[in-house]
Every structure is written in C-alpha cells, then in structure tokens.
Amino acid sequence: MAVFTKNGSVALIRIQNPPMNALKHAVRAAITDNIKKANEDPSVRSIVLHGDGRVFSAGADIKEFQSGKNLGEPGLIKVIHTIENSSKPVVAAIHGVAFGGGLELALGSHYRLIDSKARVAFPEVNIGILPAATGSQRLPRVTDLASAVEMCTTGMPVSAKKALEKGIVDKVIYGDILSEAISFAKTVESKPVGPRRVSTLKVKGKEISSAVFDGAIGPLLNVKALEAAVNSDSYEEGLEKEASLVQALFFSGQSRALQYAFFSERKLPKWETPGGSVNYKNTTPMALKEAAVIGGGTMGSGIAACFISSGIPVKLVEVNQEYLDKTLSGIRKIVQRNVEKGRLSQEKAGQQLSLLRGTLDYNELRNVDIVIEAVFENMDLKKKIFRRLDQTCKPSAILASNTSGLDIDQMASVTSRPEKVVGTHFFSPAHVMKLLENIRGKWTSPETMATVMELGKKLQKISVLVGNCPHFVGNRMLGPYVREASYLLEEGALPHEVDQVLEDFGFAMGAFKVGDLAGNDVGYKGRKDFGFITREGQEDRFRQGYRYCPIADFLVERGRLGQKSGKGWYNYGKPGGRVPQPDPEVEKLIIESSEKAGFKRRRISPQEILERCLYSLINEGFKTLEENIASRQEDIDMIWLYGYGWPRHTGGPMYYAKNFVGLDKIYERLLYYQALNPDVKHWEPSNLLASEGLKGRMSISRL
Numbered sequence: 001m002a003v004f005t006k007n008g009s010v011a012l013i014r015i016q017n018p019p020m021n022a023l024k025h026a027v028r029a030a031i032t033d034n035i036k037k038a039n040e041d042p043s044v045r046s047i048v049l050h051g052d053g054r055v056f057s058a059g060a061d062i063k064e065f066q067s068g069k070n071l072g073e074p075g076l077i078k079v080i081h082t083i084e085n086s087s088k089p090v091v092a093a094i095h096g097v098a099f100g101g102g103l104e105l106a107l108g109s110h111y112r113l114i115d116s117k118a119r120v121a122f123p124e125v126n127i128g129i130l131p132a133a134t135g136s137q138r139l140p141r142v143t144d145l146a147s148a149v150e151m152c153t154t155g156m157p158v159s160a161k162k163a164l165e166k167g168i169v170d171k172v173i174y175g176d177i178l179s180e181a182i183s184f185a186k187t188v189e190s191k192p193v194g195p196r197r198v199s200t201l202k203v204k205g206k207e208i209s210s211a212v213f214d215g216a217i218g219p220l221l222n223v224k225a226l227e228a229a230v231n232s233d234s235y236e237e238g239l240e241k242e243a244s245l246v247q248a249l250f251f252s253g254q255s256r257a258l259q260y261a262f263f264s265e266r267k268l269p270k271w272e273t274p275g276g277s278v279n280y281k282n283t284t285p286m287a288l289k290e291a292a293v294i295g296g297g298t299m300g301s302g303i304a305a306c307f308i309s310s311g312i313p314v315k316l317v318e319v320n321q322e323y324l325d326k327t328l329s330g331i332r333k334i335v336q337r338n339v340e341k342g343r344l345s346q347e348k349a350g351q352q353l354s355l356l357r358g359t360l361d362y363n364e365l366r367n368v369d370i371v372i373e374a375v376f377e378n379m380d381l382k383k384k385i386f387r388r389l390d391q392t393c394k395p396s397a398i399l400a401s402n403t404s405g406l407d408i409d410q411m412a413s414v415t416s417r418p419e420k421v422v423g424t425h426f427f428s429p430a431h432v433m434k435l436l437e438n439i440r441g442k443w444t445s446p447e448t449m450a451t452v453m454e455l456g457k458k459l460q461k462i463s464v465l466v467g468n469c470p471h472f473v474g475n476r477m478l479g480p481y482v483r484e485a486s487y488l489l490e491e492g493a494l495p496h497e498v499d500q501v502l503e504d505f506g507f508a509m510g511a512f513k514v515g516d517l518a519g520n521d522v523g524y525k526g527r528k529d530f531g532f533i534t535r536e537g538q539e540d541r542f543r544q545g546y547r548y549c550p551i552a553d554f555l556v557e558r559g560r561l562g563q564k565s566g567k568g569w570y571n572y573g574k575p576g577g578r579v580p581q582p583d584p585e586v587e588k589l590i591i592e593s594s595e596k597a598g599f600k601r602r603r604i605s606p607q608e609i610l611e612r613c614l615y616s617l618i619n620e621g622f623k624t625l626e627e628n629i630a631s632r633q634e635d636i637d638m639i640w641l642y643g644y645g646w647p648r649h650t651g652g653p654m655y656y657a658k659n660f661v662g663l664d665k666i667y668e669r670l671l672y673y674q675a676l677n678p679d680v681k682h683w684e685p686s687n688l689l690a691s692e693g694l695k696g697r698m699s700i701s702r703l
C-alpha cells in the first residue's frame with residue numbers, strides 16, 4: 001500500500017495501489033505510518049513521496065465513498081497534516097497525474113516536483129463534491145484566486161508547465177523524476193520546513209477576491225469553499241467551513257449519481273452480451289487497418305472524419321463526382337476547424353487528410369477491413385449496398401450499417417457473411433458526439449462484436465453494445481418520450497411549455513428544440529416509408545389501433561423543417577437561425593388540431609409533463625432489459641448521458657428511476673396513465689419494472 005525504502009539519507013515512500021494509487025484506507029494508514037517512521041529514523045534527513053506505476057495518485061478512492069466503508073481515520077486530512085507537520089522535508093515527486101486527493105497530498109508536502117508530462121487537477125466537481133481534504137484551502141495559498149476558482153469549478157487538468165507558472169509546483173523535471181527528486185531532497189535537508197508549510201501561507205489575491213467571486217460561474221459550493229479560504233481568519237477556520245460544505249454535497253443524491261456515472265462509463269469497455277456468455281474477456285477483435293464509408297452525407301462525412309482523426313485510412317464512396325467533391329471539401333473543413341480552434345497543428349491536419357481518399361468505384365474497397373454504410377434510411381437501398389459490398393469486399397471484411405433503427409438481420413440476410421454484419425450507430429454530428437451504439441444482429445459473431453467495440457475505443461467514443469430491435473435502445477426509448485410530448489400538445493400544452501419543463505429537469509434542450517435542430521423531416525421521412533403520415537384535413541389519428549398525433553407531419557408539410565428552414569416548432573427568424581421564438585402559427589395549428597381530434601384543452605402541470613415524458617421512456621428502457629436488448633442498466637444510462645443529453649447529475653434514466661423516484665412510484669404512475677390512455681401502447685408496464693415496482697425495490701441481478 002505504501003513501501004518504505006531508503007537512499008542514503010532520503011526515505012522513499014512509494015504509494016502502491018494499482019492502477020491509479022487511489023487513496024483507500026490502507027494506503028492512507030501506510031503513508032501516515034511511514035512518515036512517522038521516517039521522522040523517527042535518525043539516519044533519515046528528508047523524505048520523497050512518490051507513486052508506483054503509471055501515476056502519483058488519482059485521489060481519494062471513490063469506491064469507498066460509494067460503499068461508505070473504510071472512511072475512518074486516518075482520513076485524508078489527517079494524512080496531509082501528518083505530512084505537513086513532518087520535521088523533515090517532504091518532497092512530492094509527481095508523475096502521471098496528481099488529481100484530487102493526490103494533489104492535496106502534494107500540497108501537504110513541503111516541495112513539489114513534477115514530471116514534464118504529468119498533470120494536476122481538482123476534478124472533484126465532476127463527481128459532485130469539492131477538494132475537501134484541505135485542497136480548497138491550500139490551492140489559493142499557492143496560486144492566484146482566479147486559477148483556483150477555475151481549477152475547482154471546471155475540474156480541468158493543468159499541464160506541468162502551467163502548474164509551475166501558476167505556483168502549484170516548484171520545479172518541472174525533464175529527466176527521471178525519482179532520481180531528480182532524491183537529489184533535490186538532499187539539497188533541502190538542512191533547510192527549515194516551517195516556511196514551506198502551505199497552511200501557514202497567506203491566501204493570494206484577497207484584495208481582488210470579490211471581483212473574482214462575482215464573476216465566478218460554476219458549481220456553487222466549490223466557489224464557496226474558496227471564499228471560505230479568503231474570508232476565514234485562519235486556515236483552521238477555513239477547514240471547518242470546507243468540511244461543512246462537503247458534507248452537504250456528500251449527502252446530496254447528485255454526488256452519488258455522478259459517482260455512479262463515473263464507474264458506469266468505465267464499465268462499458270468491459271462489455272458483455274445479456275447473461276455474459278460473450279464478453280470482452282473471451283473474444284479477440286480483428287485488426288482494422290483500413291476502412292471505408294459508403295455515403296458522404298452529414299453522417300458519412302462525420303464518420304470518415306472520426307477515422308482519419310484516429311489514424312485509420314478511410315475510403316469514402318459517393319455516387320457521383322459532384323457529391324464526392326462536396327463531401328471531401330466538407331471533411332477538409334471539419335479538420336481545418338480543429339486547426340483554427342487550436343486542437344490540431346497544421347502538420348497533423350495534413351497527416352489526417354492524407355489518410356482520406358474519395359472514390360466512385362466499389363472495386364477500391366477490395367482490401368478494406370471494415371465498411372460503414374451511411375446512406376439514408378431505406379431498407380431496399382441498404383440491402384442493395386450490402387449485396388454489392390458482399391460481392392466486392394474480401395471475405396474477412398466487416399460490413400456495418402450506421403442505421404439508427406432498421407433491422408440489421410435483414411441487411412445480413414442478403415450477404416454470404418451474416419456473422420460479419422453489425423450495426424454501428426453513430427450520433428450526429430459523428431465527429432463531435434461521443435456515443436457509438438453498436439448493434440449485434442442474431443448472426444453477428446463474437447469477433448465482430450469485439451472488433452466494433454474496439455473500434456469505438458480507437459475512435460475515442462463511448463461505445464455500448466446492444467441487441468437488434470426496431471430503433472435499438474436509444475431511439476427506441478426516445479420514441480415514447482417524443483410521442484408523449486406531442487400528445488401533451490394535443491391536450492393543452494404548447495411546445496415551449498413542454499421544453500421548459502424538460503430543460504428545468506436538466507436536458508440542454510427540450511424535445512421540440514431538439515426536433516428543430518435535427519430537422520423534423522428526418523422522422524417524417526421514416527414515417528412516410530411506413531405509410532404513417534397523416535395530412536392536414538385527414539382525421540386519421542390511429543396507427544395499428546393506437547393513438548397517433550399528426551401535428552409533426554403537418555409541420556413538415558408546411559415546410560417547417562426546423563432551424564435549417566428558419567421555422568419548425570419555433571420560429572428562428574431566418575434559415576439557419578438559432579434563437580427559438582414561440583410562433584403563433586404553430587400555436588394555432590396545435591389548437592385547431594386538438595379541437596378536430598375532440599380534445600378539450602386544459603392546463604397541464606409541469607409534474608404531469610415530466611412524468612409522462614420520462615416515465616414512458618424509462619418503461620421502454622426496462623423493456624429493452626427484459627427482452628435482452630440491453631445487457632445492463634449502466635449501458636442504457638450511458639447511452640442517454642452521451643447520446644441524448646440526459647442530465648448527468650441524475651445518473652441516467654434507469655438510475656434516476658431507481659434512486660430519485662422509486663420503481664414502486666413509477667409503476668403506480670404507469671398504471672394510472674395506462675388506465676387513462678388505453679390507446680397508448682407505451683404505457684403497458686414492462687414486466688421487469690412491474691415485478692420490481694411491486695417489490696418496491698430494484699434488486700435485479702443484472703442491474
């Protein structure tokens with residue numbers, strides 16, 4: 001947990017808790033004991049604190065927060081004070097990262113050396129807490145207040161060079177960090193440690209503090225903790241305030257939800273099929289040396305941009321030279337924008353673009369390892385392309401579809417290699433959105449699954465493996481949410497009222513604003529293919545015996561496609577406009593439509609709006625688990641966090657259902673809405689949710 005060795009007069013304390021040296025109880029105890037041991041050993045004149053393996057330390061052990069176990073003494077604060085009170089100088093030798101409690105340990109040391117490639121951060125804000133093991137009180141004693149506020153409220157890592165400029169560390173090391181730290185320690189052995197104790201230093205920039213805090217936007221209690229450092233008469237008083245602030249956060253559901261999200265995200269690479277028989281451990285991915293993308297629309301271009309930015313050569317196939325030229329120049333623009341934003345050097349941009357090749361000829365795809373079809377959502381067209389790819393590509397090549405909801409098995413059925421056919425559902429814009437929903441068809445081989453999951457990692461995506469059903473997991477759950485939003489319009493609400501409730505809940509945009517952004521014609525085209533469209537003047541409000549709201553169809557037929565046409569559910573002033581204004585024409589259309597359908601409009605409460613949109617979506621999520629489409633609760637939650645902007649501080653729809661609402665309550669409301677709306681299929685409770693709701697708890701083994 002922490003190993004004690006000696007190099008002449010220097011005691012070396014090596015933190016040892018792979019992979020990230022999280023400061024769990026045994027580590028804390030071992031550091032404290034070893035500091036005492038070094039102080040008692042007359043042959044020791046200085047101490048170097050360093051980390052084993054990849055990092056110095058990623059901070060407190062978040063698993064301990066979750067379990068509530070092993071939180072007893074020595075707590076991190078005690079360890080830090082033991083270090084600081086050491087009569088022999090302690091030098092922290094930082095490599096990899098010193099994050100959270102790791103940085104707090106370093107700030108408890110008398111000197112801080114940092115490897116040139118290492119980073120420091122206070123990322124506590126990302127898990128809903130603050131640097132409460134003296135960090136919020138120490139940081140503004142070594143750096144300026146504005147930097148302290150920025151670090152504590154954004155959680156963003158700071159490079160070694162910046163950390164030196166900001167006064168957080170004393171020296172950047174370009175050679176071997178440990179041997180340099182040992183030499184350094186020897187040079188400070190006879191220097192007094194008193195002046196090096198950070199807790200005794202004055203807070204920097206007290207005089208400008210009100211200007212900094214007034215301008216500070218960011219998680220409130222992180223800012224308050226820094227204010228406590230400024231306004232307290234002593235370090236000890238500041239610490240007391242820090243402790244009371246973190247207590248409030250610890251007991252908020254939000255910090256637990258954020259910690260759940262942290263671990264859920266890290267569970268995704270450890271993917272498995274339902275029941276776990278095929279998983280990341282028992283499969284080996286194929287090597288992907290070269291890829292191809294069919295179709296250079298928004299999706300295809302974004303996907304190709306992802307490949308080249310990850311160093312994978314890609315061939316993009318279009319139907320004619322004009323489209324191809326347009327697509328290639330679009331991709332060049334994506335790369336160039338990264339240069340303009342300072343994310344990429346001109347040289348790297350050139351390297352990326354050299355990996356891109358446009359072609360009209362399928363024969364050029366003979367040797368690629370994976371093809372991603374990204375043409376529009378038409379099964380006949382997709383089948384035609386899959387047949388052609390099957391005839392052209394080498395037998396080992398994977399044929400993937402970027403469909404957002406069509407049947408992968410149908411595409412596989414026209415090939416001679418159904419085991420190599422898989423869904424890779426990117427989200428728009430593909431080069432920006434983090435989520436990749438990979439879909440296993442009934443024939444998809446474990447090797448193919450492993451390969452697309454590995455591909456997601458290479459493309460730096462959050463990849464989730466799901467089963468094949470109409471619209472898969474994300475869009476399937478989106479269906480009831482969007483349908484409920486439109487039913488609410490018929491019954492009395494207006495788009496901005498529904499959106500306001502959803503945005504108050506935490507979505508960046510409500511359902512109607514999202515529709516306008518994505519283009520209302522996208523869903524319309526899909527419905528049209530299924531013969532689902534209702535035209536104005538027609539009074540057809542049922543599909544396959546279930547309720548159907550046609551207002552979205554009317555909108556598209558009036559040319560209100562969304563932001564791109566300047567008008568959709570809202571008015572944007574001009575095509576491409578971004579500022580939504582409620583539009584009287586839409587209100588009139590909605591009111592007339594409800595009248596024709598025989599609804600007596602009423603005021604609908606925010607509570608009802610929220611329940612109907614969210615609970616219907618959650619119910620569908622349970623159905624995907626029950627039907628073995630989703631393997632695990634965490635997969636669903638991460639799909640919603642990364643693909644649909646579900647508010648992270650509630651963990652995701654499944655976590656929210658269980659921990660913020662309660663499944664018994666949700667089940668009861670599903671029954672209530674089902675009784676009121678027998679013509680709405682999505683209110684039929686999922687059996688899984690029903691059984692757990694009845695039990696009043698959620699102890700499903702897979703969850």
Ligand code: 3H9
Nearest residue numbers: 020022058059060061062063099100101123131132133266
């Ligand atoms: C804190 O310090 C509070 C104090 O201020 C005061 C309290 C009073 N704990 O991310 P990776 C695991 S709060 C437990 O895949 P990477 C992680 O789950 C803490 N486990 O690697 C994974 O496990 P598994 C503030 C942790 O190279 C494995 O390590 N610190 C912790 O992509 C590898 O992680 C943070 O919030 C932890 N603290 O990224 C830092 N950290 O193998 C959080 C990691 O079972 N950590 N694990 O899936 C990170 O940001 C990233 O892990 C890091 C490495 C950038 C360090």
